[in-house]
Amino acid sequence: MTIEARLAELGVTLPDAPAPVANYVGFVLAGNLLHVSGQVSADANGPIKGKLGADFTVEQGAAAARACAISLLAQAKKACDGDLSRIKRLVKLGGFVNSTPDFTDQPKVINGASDFMVAVLGDAGRHARAAVSAPALPLGVAVEIDAIFELK
Incomplete structure (x- = not known):
């Protein structure tokens, strides 16, 4: 099954790639590795802002x-x-979670991205990963994640 078919099966339509909000580019292709800049949590209503351990549950x-x-x-x-x-x-996801000092479920939060990537890419979506806490993230968002893909 193609990636597009898996996305359709999940009811996901990809938006246009978000424009960078500062002095960087959205991605860099280096050989066959695609490095995608950190993408912040946002939906159709705009940035998803808040702090895990105070404003959001792990599921949110x-x-x-x-x-x-x-x-x-x-x-x-x-x-x-x-x-x-x-x-x-x-290849890899780097996850940053805006959280209170006592919040320790960063891996469970970043699983939201990891589980989605496996659902869309199958075994090719299994990846190395980091899931760390941050006292604040750009625009006050709850989560930011960057990625490295290997291309054919």
Whole structure:
């Protein structure tokens, strides 16, 4: 099954790749590795803002991480000139969670992105990962995630 078919099966339509909000680019292709800049949690209503351990449950944080993963794939689609079949595998996710000092479920939050990537990419979505806490994130968002993909 193609990536586009899996997305359709999940009821997900990729948005246009979000524009950078500062002095950087959305992605860099280096050889066959596609490095996608950190994508912040956002949905159709705008940035998903708040702090895990105060404003959001783990489940809500995982949904915010899933939103980041959707933006990561949107950037990958742009980098691949619209052809997601060029993705060979997801190599790594770097997850940042805006959380209180006593919050320790960052891995469960970032699972929202990891689970989504496996659902969309199958075994090629299994990846190395980091899931860390941050006292604040850009725009006050709940989650930010970057990615490295290997392309065919």
